[in-house]
Amino acid sequence: MxxxxxxxxxxxxxxxxxxxxxxxxxxxxxxxxxxxxxxxxxxxxxxxxxxxxxxxxxxxxxxxxxxxxxxxxxxxxxxxxxxxxxxxxxxxxxxxxxxxxxxxxxxxxxxxxxxxxxxxxxxxxxxxxxxxxxxxxxxxxCSVTTRFRNTIGLPGRLSTRLQPNHPTDDASGIAASLLDGLLYGSGDAVIGINPATDNVPQVIRIVSMLDEIIARYDIPTQSCVLTHVTNTIAAIERGAPVDLVFQSIAGTEAANAGFGVTLSLLEEARQAALSLKRGTVGDNVMYFETGQGSALSANAHHGVDQQTCEARAYAVARRFQPLLVNSVVGFIGPEYLYDGKQIMRAGLEDHFCAKLLGLPMGCDVCYTNHAEADQDDMDVLLTMLGAAGCTFVMGVPGADDIMLNYQTTSFHDALYARRALGLRPAPEFEAWLRTMGIFDGDAPSGRLPTAFSNALLRLAAHE
CATH class of the missing domain: 1.10.220.70 (lyase)
Structure with missing residues (x-):
């Protein structure tokens, strides 16, 4: 050189x-x-x-x-x-x-x-x-559209990942957060749970619960348990009703090795998910998360700056035709993105680079509690991403993930972005919200569908 x-x-x-x-x-x-x-x-x-x-x-x-x-x-x-x-x-x-x-x-x-x-x-x-x-x-x-049980990324749409995490994976707690999110119109990108206990039986239990809820109420969305890809492959082999395969990825072979993955393993997982044929309107079955600093934190950056390493992760994602990709932009900590200004710049860079490469890119608008950032910074980034055509953001009760212990965006934040910028959920999901009486027109009805909510909580609690 x-x-x-x-x-x-x-x-x-x-x-x-x-x-x-x-x-x-x-x-x-x-x-x-x-x-x-x-x-x-x-x-x-x-x-x-x-x-x-x-x-x-x-x-x-x-x-x-x-x-x-x-x-x-x-x-x-x-x-x-x-x-x-x-x-x-x-x-x-x-x-x-x-x-x-x-x-x-x-x-x-x-x-x-x-x-x-x-x-x-x-x-x-x-x-x-x-x-x-x-x-x-x-x-x-940039216009990037993907499909599984609904259509993600259409112009004028902003989807959300409903993230009902619970520190003990309590089914009733998950269901309560899930219901809260649905009543705000969240969950069209995915209902995605980070399990507190990360093993194959637990993955099967949670994914089966989510599948039963989605099937019982014919919700046009998809579920995902954010476990290691090998756990998901094992769950599929045991007959679990897996919709999406999740994996964190990075922009170098060495950093991906730190995550315990290779390109061939990701392809094996994709083929396993495709074999289930669970998509109704499409077959994009992968969900990837990334973040600036992941290669550096693993000492696997080869002297390449963290933003270029991050962009290289998008080439990995692109190879597997994912339904969803998102940068968990402020999650790794202030050692990598120190304050609100750096987090905002990084989130918009990540979204731009991924969209230019043809990816359905979302962003976890977030920060850790020891970063020099606050919710005002997140409001600015959320608004800028909405203006930029971001595919999806997170929806967490109160914007505070009590399992992962970081600050992100709430169900109300996503609703704000849709209202302020004239954006709507995925079309199939929006139609379901209206059919269930959860939405009147483009906004929450303010009414609680009692039979639906009671049945959902009973189902989750296995009563």
Whole structure:
């Protein structure tokens, strides 16, 4: 790899290789400083950004930030690159690419056609020279639609993951949170539970309970227990009614090894879920979560900045045609994203890069209690993501996950975003809400369907 330089006044800044240039061009964040990769000054960052803007996009075709021979994610990125799809922008620099993306001539169809030709490092590079409004405007033009029991990602729609976690996996507690969320119109993306006890029998118990509820009331949604992929495969082998397969993923082979996964294992899981044929309107069966800092926290980043590593995770996700992907943006902690400003920037970068790569991207708008952030920051990020066409967000009682102990978005927050921005749930789910009397028109009716709620609680408690 060649080195790069840029002169500012009478000072010349040197960047030893492509990954050093990418890291120095990244807007400031604590994780890159923790790794010793960030720019030493604002002037150096601007010099790197100007150098990056002048870089031909074809550089990323010819050079890899992690060697092809050392990393199966790099091999995936290179081997899946669609040169024909890339051709319309192959002559551009990174800066020209930004201008092309923002131009009125580029619409959803053009961006969809381009997606297979975009390498994640290209998306990461252009995001580094974009303002917040640029990230919002381009992401808003991207249209990515997926299907299982309903249709996710249509224009004018914002879906939610109903997250009824409980610190002891108590069925009645889960059911109470589930009912609360349904009454606010949450749950069209997925009813997804992080189990407190992570073993195969517990996975089967929870997924069977959710399946019974969904089937009994003909709810057009899907369930998922967010356990390790090997547990889900084992549950499928034992006959469990699994809808979606979940897995946390990262942007390097070594980081994925830390999660206990390989590309071949993810494909095995996808095939197992497809064999059940449980989807009614589509067969997107995978659900992935990511987050800036995961590769660094595993010491598996190969000297690559955390945002570029994150974008590489989206190439992994894209390979398996997921129903849902989301960045759990502030969950890893302030060591990686220090405060509200860094979390907001990262969430919008992640959403932009994933949408550009053709993914159905959502965001867990969240922070840990020791971060320099609060719910006002989350309100701003939620609103910006809604404006950007975010596929889905989380719905948690009171925005406080009592099992995972972090702060996220509530059922009411999702309702706010829909009302403020004129957004609606997935169409099949919206029709169900009206049929059940939960919604009048586009808003909650304020009435509690007593027979439904009582039966749901009894069913969950196995009375």
């Amino acid at each position: 060649g080195s790069f330089s840029h002169m500012v006044g009478d000072r010349t800044y040197q960047f030893r290789d492509l990954k050093d240039l990418m890291a120095k061009a990244t807007p400031a964040r604590s994780g890159d400083y923790l790794a010793g990769l960030g720019a030493a000054s604002a002037e150096e960052r601007v010099a790197a950004q100007m150098t990056l803007a002048a870089l031909p996009l074809t550089t990323f075709v010819n050079e890899s930030v992690i060697p092809y021979e050392q990393d199966e994610v790099t091999r995936l990125i290179v081997d899946m690159h669609d040169a024909a799809a890339f051709a319309p922008v192959a002559h551009l620099t990174v800066g020209d690419f930004r201008n092309w993306l923002l131009s009125d001539a580029v619409d959803a169809a053009a961006l969809a056609a381009l997606a297979p030709g975009i390498m994640p490092e290209m998306a990461a590079a252009v995001s580094k020279i974009m303002r917040i409004q640029d990230l919002v405007l381009v992401a808003r033009k």
